[in-house]
Amino acid sequence: MQSRTVLTSSDIDRAVTRISHEILESNQGSQDLVILGIPTRGAILAKRIVDTIAKFESIDTDAVLGTLDITMHRDDLASKPTRNPAKTVIPAGGLDGKVVVLVDDVLFSGRTIRAALDALGDYGRPSAVRLAVLIDRGHRELPIRADFVGKNLPTSRDERIRVLLTESDTENEVVIEA
């Protein structure tokens, strides 16, 4: 199995920084912003984004950062082994009228995001929902697109993308395996 690094640690940091600025720019500040990461690695990236934003804007990170577990909304539950759901944390201000930015590590078929949109509906009615991903690898099966992308990475279907982040793995890098 061949593997090659497509993003180094510094590449990831720069991408996170750029995405953080793009989010602020597009939202014209941090007003009504809620950033929800999809566990596991989407949640890690969301925290990095919020921490970065906090350097430039004075925000209450607890009011902005959250996680959204989508296990119970997946459309492939009957065909895969049972997964344990992870924690969902919605900031105390709720989602009504907020601009919610969903964060995930890799955008592929789009089904995870579809499930996330479903899950969001149970918690409130955001005024807008945006999507930030570190990697967009193509091969969409649903009409879903990302608003903020770290890197566009054309891949073939049988290649495997692994996002490694020090909070959950041993290093920071993104690797493609053939």
Add this chain to the structure above:
Amino acid sequence: MSEFTLVNATMADGSVTNVGVAAGVIKFIGNEVMGESIDAKGLVALPGFIDLHTHLREPGFEQSETVLSGSRAAALGGFTAVHAMANTMPVADTAGVVEQIKSLGDEAGLVQVQPIGAVTVGLGGERLAELGAMANSRAKVTIFSDDGKCVSDPLLMRRALAYVKSFDGVIAQHAQEPRLTENSQMHEGNVSAELGLAGWPAVAEESIIARDVLLAEATGSRLHICHLSTAGSVEIIRWAKRRGIKVTAEVTPHHLLLTDELARTYNPVYKVNPPLRTDADVKALREALVDGTIDIVATDHAPHPVEAKECEWAAAAFGMLGLETAASIAQLVLIDSGESNWQRFSEVMSLNPAAISKLADQGQLLEVGNVANITLINPAATRVISGGGASKSSNQPFEGIELPGTVIHTIYRGAFSVRDSKLAK
């Protein structure tokens, strides 16, 4: 009447010889050949087996078994006589019913069906049935039992023991103190505590046996204890015999092989009265069968229809089939184990049961002049048990188990009831 010779049969003492049968009687034992020559090489020739404890279910419960279907199963199991327990409907507590059962057996003509009479009217445990009438009837009843229920009233038991002395009868007690076994489902022990099934303590059996052997001593009567199942019961019988009390005891094949661990499957095929007990009990029962404390093997063949066993344990009936597997298990325990021999096998399967029942022409040694009730086994063959055999029911506890020995021929009063392991008619 046929004439035939079993050629090169192995006798219980190990000698190989020919056995000639004519006019229903053993004509000779020796080297000659007379009439049809039947190759009995490698087969052990034994007196036909006698079961002192069978449930033929007729009259009243013909959906489970009839005298005919039970006779078939018995013959295939090598039996030439079975004793039919009295818990039929109507109960066999009058001369009329026991004579009817005997007639049904004669009509089937495959084994001698000897009825057992109830001790109390309707098995109600309140007053004695007409034991004398049953003894004097054409059925010539000698064994009386309320099996299925215990004669628990000590006064009634004492009277019954005394009463049967007048015609040398014997009371066969189903030892189960009712107050200690209300709604009991399985042996009271580690397994029952884990499974949440109401327990059946060993003391419920042992306390009745202890009481009854002392009563038998006081009245000077013969006493027979059905289906011994615990090590403690064995100890009590041993003690009683040492004291000279005229008690005999039986053990079922399933109590010689199976334990309460099987209840973990919650499969009611393992639900039986008395219940399957522990390894220690099985060991004690086997030792007692070898050393003579236990006199006979008796099947307690108890057929039940599918709906009585294909349900939750508490709703299921108690009982297991046994006629077609008994000889194999006796062989396993006595011969294949190296613990005993074919003479002891004959004692527990034929001679002793006949002596307890005083059954004429049955359970006799294979000697010239005796009625030809002979069973031939191939001890080297093994078979995997599957299904209920010739019984109408299929509550088979030995399903899937490989057992040694196959009955090849059963000869009842000089004629083949089973030939080459198949019913002859």
Add this chain to the structure above:
Amino acid sequence: MKHLVSVADLTREAAIAILDTSLEMSEVNDRDIKKLPTLRGKTVVNLFFEDSTRTRISFEVAAKRLSADVINFAAKGSSVSKGESLKDTAQTLEAIGADAVVIRHHASGAAHMLANSGWVKGSVINAGDGTHEHPTQALLDAFTLRSAIHTDARGKGLDGVSVAIVGDIAHSRVARSNLVLLKQLGAKVYLVGPPTLLPNALVKRADGFSYSLDEAISTFKLDAVMMLRVQLERMTAGFFPSEREYARIWGLNADRLALLGSETFVMHPGPMNRGLEIDAAAADSKNSLVLKQVANGVSVRMAVLYHLLSGGENE
């Protein structure tokens, strides 16, 4: 995992996974929209041969919150009135197409029989079979205790926690299930009750026992006491002489509550005989987890339904 017939079916990891999922489920139960689409299109049948409104409703709410369809089948099947047999009832449900059957029955082993008979193709969940087991009760008891003891309970068991189960152990399916599960999660379990109600085989699997509640409280350093409901039929069967004597020796009254101290939790599977095995002082004390046990029933049953019904064929 296809069936939940006995807690012994669960490994420690599987049990903790269910408890962790229950955490997420309890958050759903606190939201405005108490609904998840997860079991949409699945049919759950509540097959209750014994009356039990509370447990049945708990399962019904759990299934509905996961968007499953629920059918309630109250079968009358006492051994006295031989109604439709378990087999026939089960085959009727199979014809309806049940994905899961939640069965409560008065005969020990009924759930096992249903799961292994081949009469139904769906999952079987034991909601209490005779005196044998009540797995979801043990799970919700463990979940409640775990949440009370650990602030961040996710991923944790009950290692080192000491629990006394007090009362009619012999006839209690709750006791049997709890004994197995608590030990599986690393807890120490002590059994307390009159000698007539403490079977040897279960005592051997516990970490200790006592015939006196006072002695148990002073000897074992307890993190929780689990009081079992006393059934008055046991009195007529001679297991103990009178309610008064039972309450006097094994009841959790105000005095014993004080002896337990402020760190020990009080639990009861319900329904309670106030004044018999447990006094109001104990049941309503600040250390009582009884109401939380009831509330957690729905979350735990949601987790069980999810784990049994959502997996793919790979299991």
